[in-house]
Amino acid sequence: MVTVMELYQLLPKTNCKICGESTCMAFSVALLGRKKNISDCTPILEENFKKQKEKLESLLLPSAGAGETGMIVHPEICTGCGNCVVACPVDVANDPRGAAIGCAPTNDKVIFRVIDGKVVASNIKECRRFGKNKVLCYACIDPCPTGAIEFV
């Protein structure tokens, strides 16, 4: 997980308040909590902060869905059994000839895949707990033998 400090280190640190927060540190907290977007800090959009901005984006990307859907996966306790891959209704709908029938995923539209023996989640915005018609889905949590998937 990214920390507030990691984000703060990449900001302009001028406390100019343009973003609507009183300090860059407060803005970091808001960024992490998904209450603000990077672009709210207009100074960082300038050319000389390009590298830092890209770094910020990459730090925030993997958890972009997690923040919104609250999904956390714990790779260290995952056994790679693939139950979640096959049980997730999004994977079933998006990969009927692969994940849905227990085979290896055949496209990139699935949420779960197993890499190096551990689960990796992507396309998290597709998760049924997210978006307009959200439902409280447990189809990845219930089949997991180790409790490696959590929603917070």
Added chain:
Amino acid sequence: MATCPGCALLCDDIEVIVENNMIKETKNACRRGAARIKGCINRLAPSIAQKPSDLESAIRKAAEILRNAKSPMLFGWSNSTCEAQAKGIQLAKKLGAVIDDTSSFCQGLLIEKFLQKKFRTCTLEEVRNNADILVYWGSDAQDSEPRHLSRFSYFPRGESRQRGYEEDRIAIAIDVRESNTAKICKGHFYRIQPKGDREFILALIDALSGKVPAYEPKKILELASILKKAEFGVIFAGIGLTYSIKDDFDILVLLADKIPNFHIMPMVGHYNMRGFNENLFRETGFVNRVKFDGKVVHDNKYSIVEAFQEKSIDALLIVGSDPLSSLPRSLIRHLTSIPVICIDPCVTMTSKIAAVTIPCAASGIESAGTAIRMDGKIIELSKIIGSDYLADEELLTRLMGAL
């Protein structure tokens, strides 16, 4: 696509990314499989009397030990390809040796019944497509064959099970403890006493015959009514069940007779244990514990456990197995008092005490071949990366030549 030699599910949908002849990443293999494919850190090196040697000398020394032995045993085999197993059986014939594999203290007895066609069985693809009632009996598939439930048995949608596990399948666990598999079978876990399988089967047969069972009647009647409704049921028979009823498999046959829509499938751990059982069965009519003594002799005293107890063997060739780490201490004393030849890709506890060590390629990773999945299907193993190590099959051929 590569095949994983991590267990007898032999998943053949593994993607491996290789860079500079090194395995960089695996996709779809479970944690155990990924570790297996990545290989061991401590590779075995050729040695004689614990001193480094070259491969040729090690093979010559091994041949000398086997030639001079009066009663050698060839053991291991469940982590070797069918091709290497066939060579091993030839070698045993040539030496007049005892040959046994890990199945003699595992699922061998059960597999023998399958090869004798005592049970109705099916393939894992049929399970995926048709099975509606799954019984994991004395088997923690989730831990021993980690992708069993996701690839074939419970979670996937199949041709006549389009609604998948949510509505079309019921998973039941019968076990002495609440295993990870039992946790998934929520609401359908039947706990039994250690060695209580027989009593449980008899009660179940009663219930299926319309009698009130003597033992836990409410639960057993409930289970019987679920089993009766099966269109395509499967009992996955694990080692817990095998151990508990090994003297009386007929009661399992009796149970199968009562539920005609059920199939029975043996659960196997090591990737090619069933392969060895089938190869030896074809050759001798037995799955393990055989001595080639001019003719084929089959006896319990030719199992590795009894042979150690009786101290009846005077040299041991081990291929791809580590008995020192899995057998009880009391038996190991004999193992350390006779010359041991160890063929393995990796350093093991057994290789550390071996008189001769001969490194081989990791099968399914550095050498190709075939293996038999737990349900009897033949699966190809591919060579994923090149290596200078010879396949165990090739080493056995050389060893035979050196005799």
